[in-house]
Amino acid sequence: MADPAFTSSDAVRSAKPLKHVRTATFAGPHRLELGGELPAITVAFEIYGDLSPEKDNAILVCHALSGDSHVARHDGDDDPGWWEALVGPGRHIDTRRHCVIGVNVLGGCRGTTGPGSINPATGRPWGDDFPTVTIGDMVDVHRLLLDHLGITALKAVVGGSMGGQQAMLLAIRHPTRVRGCALLATAPRVHSLSLAFDVVARNAITQDADFNGGDYYDGPHPAHGLAIARMLGHITYLSRAAMEAKFAADRMKPRDVRTQFEKRFSVGSYLAYQGDRFVERFDANTYLRLSLAIDLFDLGATTTELAQAFAPATCRFLVVSFTSDWLFPPDQSMDLVGALVALGKSVSSCDVRSGAGHDAFLLESELPVYGGLVRGLIDRLDRDAANQGPDAGDGHLDPLGHGATNVFYSRRLDYDRVLDLIPRDASVLDLGCGNGGLMARLARRGQRRVVGVERDEGAVLTAVSRGLDVIHADLDKGLSMFSDGQFDIVVLSHTLQAVLDVERVLREMARVGRRGIVSFTNAAYRQHRRILADDGRVPDFGGGGTHRWWNTPVVRPCSIADFEDCCRAFGLKVLSRHYLDTHRGGEEVVHDANLQADLAIVELGR
């Protein structure tokens, strides 16, 4: 079955026993969160790379619904693992430097105690008697395993989807044991549409005539129901674009698969195949338990609730979503980010552009961005351990994040002035931070707290790799992830002229910060006036010199006088004004700044 349409990220994994799996058994009784207890729990796990003598290089990788402990291959003969793209020697999670632990969750069917395990009280499989499992129960078992391995603190915990739920709960419940937490394609609770699909999938299993109330181990398993659940899963893991790419061209040409299911369309034969293969390796009762655990997981719906939930965490967070993921959509990641920022936690986020849907977090094709981000987090944790600050970097790219450089910006005279206006103990939000030039300078002089917002994915990746806290967001869509008065100072350094909704951005600045610092190119600078008046051309109002009127990032040029109007219109108080002529060495302009200054830095209050 080498047909590319039939391959999938969650590749049809073999039902063969895992060669390198180890187990540990913990005597009970273990009480579970929602009632019921287990007499003893066996945990299946795999280890990649060596634990350092200080035991400070361990990274726990948590799996999603249908995963297991086999994260990656152990050697050339081994079967590939489910996160082969990310984990391995020389990979972004480098097993030559780190000790990676893959662990099968409680309730699973790949070595860890689950509904298919023998209930010692009866000598028969637990079946429906196996208690309801929560993400919290899974995390409790992870902690037992860490104790068993003698690991008091993980460098990081990493997980996508249900794996992300485990990762965030571990960071919350055991803050001293987690220094970094990378959350991919996950959410603090599934939204109602995802929940609805899970309900239908469970109904398909429990209504299967062979389900027999979960007591089916002596007879035929509820294969039709489980296969239908799996088909639904496969649909929701992909995006519409990914589905079309696989099946649109030959939709009426199904593959010749042996199945009881409809195989009239190519997508039908694909779903039948995936459903049938899944049944060979997965247990329906495990599916029910894990699917329900995902749905029951609920850290809150509002920023306030989420902030309460995350309050105990102390680690650095990385939150990664994927633009086409509709099962764990980007805005849910942003809810998480909002709560973490509100709490003053260290967090970066990126909404990775991808057409691959929820599956994206597993794919090699999307690795350059999400892998780079995860590596950025791990590198930063290493720098933390070595007491190093963020990378100052060398280039100060175009402040508008569009990649252009010129002599003016490479000097970034505005940075010096902006720095002077910011007390060292102030918390700072840099809106339109680009790759973090100003942030790095603030951080290196010991600024208490610096957070950036940037809309360009590449700039976010660079800033994260430098070791900065950057939120990937578009200012024109508002700043609802930030709460009122959350920062001492909000900086808009050459950003305002690149947004369309100036009013919204200024109002959000005033809402979120106690003071604002806005720097911009004065459109009425003498040279600009001359260009329009004498040359009859629209001047370059600060686009960086490499753009033309039809593609400049500056879409809202304004003069100093215009900006003052705007402040009056929106009720913003000007606290101080700093007008410079950068063409004359950056000297401060005192007289007729609207003519003589090209760079304006205005400090605003409410």
Add this chain to the structure above:
Amino acid sequence: MADPAFTSSDAVRSAKPLKHVRTATFAGPHRLELGGELPAITVAFEIYGDLSPEKDNAILVCHALSGDSHVARHDGDDDPGWWEALVGPGRHIDTRRHCVIGVNVLGGCRGTTGPGSINPATGRPWGDDFPTVTIGDMVDVHRLLLDHLGITALKAVVGGSMGGQQAMLLAIRHPTRVRGCALLATAPRVHSLSLAFDVVARNAITQDADFNGGDYYDGPHPAHGLAIARMLGHITYLSRAAMEAKFAADRMKPRDVRTQFEKRFSVGSYLAYQGDRFVERFDANTYLRLSLAIDLFDLGATTTELAQAFAPATCRFLVVSFTSDWLFPPDQSMDLVGALVALGKSVSSCDVRSGAGHDAFLLESELPVYGGLVRGLIDRLDRDAANQGPDAGDGHLDPLGHGATNVFYSRRLDYDRVLDLIPRDASVLDLGCGNGGLMARLARRGQRRVVGVERDEGAVLTAVSRGLDVIHADLDKGLSMFSDGQFDIVVLSHTLQAVLDVERVLREMARVGRRGIVSFTNAAYRQHRRILADDGRVPDFGGGGTHRWWNTPVVRPCSIADFEDCCRAFGLKVLSRHYLDTHRGGEEVVHDANLQADLAIVELGR
């Protein structure tokens, strides 16, 4: 069950017999498209309003998967119909003026011959022996009914979802019988994601232990499978936002419904309830037939294939999509529009802003826009019959479609010049047409063909109501719905400065049209120069006088000299230049236009 979360557009309809249904029976044999034949076909239909003596006021309304002939209530005692919002006395489809026909499709279970009907050869229900039904078969039966009613030409055929598929095929197969065709929330073929859901739904039915190969009429029906299919349907009819609005607040508080299905979450109890109720009124074999008919319907994947399919049609088209519909998403409507435009057909389209998902086309809440559009089409057909052109209208609103007016634009001097540049036999595409001021003038002087593109929903509704062909689209996203060299002339009247991606729009203009006419406000007009040079303010570069620098629609100001640069950069040939000083009565400026003219009209060729 008055709980608002449990109501749905496709309201839980009663299984009661329809009081006002009529039937007609057509002797056979009838051969179906994919083989098999039926000896006789009975059609169930309902009539609302009176057929005119000329029989020229009939409107056929086609239903979606779970609908029937009961479009609306006939009187106060009657049960509500499924398109009650749209159809009735004084409604947008006004049964005081029009004769509306609702018809149950072939293969249905509400009166028209279907798998549950008695097969005269056996005296038992057809069951699985009922042949595969296509949309084409349904349309053939509609035609029999029209003949029976003596209607040679419908004023319009209207349908949403599967109803839209019937409507478009009727317009294609019987062009002389359809004068107008309104297509809502539909597609020329379902995309792979929708198709995949249908496959899973059918598998749920056919794998139900009670399905018995479709021969279940003597025993229990496959209720679990059909209910699961229905649950899936309900999920895909809603948007995520609509689901969250219904269920997020009380997700853990299910309603107390009697059901065998999971009811742990509020959305679970909702799905269980909808599934159980559906089984009471719908036949599983009909579900399989209709669902498959939807999936088999395929007018083509490319513009070329679609244009071949639609070539025979002669009616006016209206294509309506809804922004949050992911089952029949807006871009599929745009595929339809592209093919119709390529063929030179009369077509308008609108992507209605809605959070309601696919269901939107049935909802009262979205009626002001989609109802207004349908009424606009019907009114236009009435004007056609009376040989009236489009409504000239009175107001010439802000050309940028932002609603502002001023003295300058109300005179629209540029229109006169633009009109002079357009031969009467030229086909014209007006990009950024607003509410259609220029188009109406072109149409009223007898222009051969005029099509507009506008991004503002309200302006589109106005233009459609005026009787113009307007496509709802955002120029910044390209013009892929138009094919190369399709129009003689493409007009950008005060539009270019309001788009962000000037290069793309100009290149698309050059691709789609043989000539271009671009009008814009000259940023280097003497008054603008003076404002920047003397006042130190960024001038209003043509925003209409009511905006400020922070909210003007003009984001790409340019001078005449700048525009010439741009034409050179993109290899556009300037064919003629028309520079006016509208502040001096619109006189033509010959000398130093870049200083003396405020309005530039430039004719471009490749």
